[in-house]
Amino acid sequence: MRVSLHGPSIGLISLLLAVPLLLATPAARAQRAPASGSSTAAPPVDLPATDSRAGAPASASSTDEPVSLDDIRNFSRVYEVVRQAYVQKVDNKTLMKAAITGMLSGLDPHSEYLDKEGLAQLSEDTTGEYSGLGIEVLQVDGGLRIVSPIDDTPAARAGIKPGDSIVKINGTLIDPQNVNDMFKQLRGKPGSKIALTIAHQNSDKLIDLQLVRENISISSVKVRELEPGYAYLRISQFQDDTAGDLDRKLAALVKNSGPQKGAVLDLRNNPGGLLTAAVGVSDDFLDSGIIVTTRGRLQDANMSFNAHPGDQLDGAPMIVLTNNGTASAAEIVSGALKDNHRALIMGQRTFGKGVVQTVLPLDADHAVKITTARYYTPNGTSIQAEGIKPDIALADLTVNKADSAPVLISSEADLPNHLANEHARAGGDINDDGSAADGKLATSDYALSQALNVLKGMALRQPASVRR
Secondary structure (H helix, E strand, O other): OOOOOOOOOOOOOEEEEOOOOHHHOOOOOOOOOOOOOOOEEOOOOOOEEEOOOOOOOOOOOOOOOOOOHHHHHHHHHHHHHHHHOOOOOHHHHHHHHHHHHHHHHOOOOOOOEEEEHHHHHHHHHHEEEEEEEEEEEEEOOOEEEEEEEEEOOHHHHOOOOOEEEEEEEEOEEEEOOHHHHHHHHHOOOOOEEEEEEEEEEOOOEEEEEEEEOOEEOOOOEEEEEEOEEEEEEEEEOOEEEEEHHHHHHHHHHHHHHHOOOOOEEEEEOEEEEEEEHHHHHHHOOOOOOOEEEEEEHHHHHHHHEEEOOOOOOOOEEEEEEEEOOOOOHHHHHHHHHHHHOOEEEEOOOOOOOOOEEEEEEEOOEEEEEEEEEEHHHHHHHOOOOOOOOEEEEOOOOOOOOOOOOOOOOOOOOOOOOOOOOOOOOOOOOOOOOHHHHHHHHHHHOOHHHHHHHHHHHHHEEEOOOOOO
């Protein structure tokens, strides 16, 4: 994902923080792929080299030796050996790209060479926008199955439903040999036409659809109430507009439903995204304090971000849900809220990506994404390869409702000739104590139900003067 920082010395600098797609969602094949890499700010490529001390210019006493002629000769020899003796012919362009790719991938898992297609994917991940049909697709048994259509998109308007299977694209039958190529055809220029043959779930009838591709915008933020007074904030990744989108949706919830007693921020399986978006989201819930600092060899990689007055929840308690898929920019938010004692972290240890990458353009169609800094939580902690441990650990469990025999007498009200409550409300149901709703939430999302229960306890412990 890419973001532009505007500052006196940085200029247009691309800051990315995300886990590669392979680590983030190994099974899913979506039209809009999750964040494909992590990256952050960097100075222009023509700045002078620096030594290992952050911001210190390189000196003549540097121990780094220049590349020797022997190394250059060895590279040239290997290049020629591959070009002449490899089992099949490889052109020079392919070899040079492989050499560059190998050089960067040998540094760490996040540095990589980006061609035109890679840059386009980076732009899509950053903005949440792409041109296609508005469907999330999963590859199953050599075919393409619809996970879900996105509201108000060509797919949704055509009546495509979750669980549908794509049988043909433009008249060509999908099979395990061509499924990858067919998947790519789902995208295309806005206004271009595509023909799909689909089968609804549990139906053998084939339906032919003529669709027109459009620009699709995906929101990374969902906001709703778990129950009156308790907000649920889900951020799937950190895009250009994530912080602003969260501001608008949370403000609308408060306007419609009143001030919230507490909120659950769900960052599970969030692969990261833009550093500036993570800073903006953290700032939404902090009145003051450090959010994150970054340190690298180049002076412009040394940055510190601080919160500004103003808390969207006015100090209402917060729970942040995390798991092993919570990575990078999502870990910055988790660390900022934890170290500033603004929220409790519940779930599992986070992924542990504590480094920042910079996207440095080579020309209009090529760039390198290279690790340029480490980042540190407000307490000065590096989470690299360690992650953030939760304040309250939760195993990754599912809950099933226990089988039980019908209970004939469960309260005084079930006894014959019982005295009535003189203050009983007409039409009231004494069995509606909230346990049924709690059981429903627990069976669908155990971690979320536990977070809500803890959140209620935190809200009750607030002084009456500030309790909502």
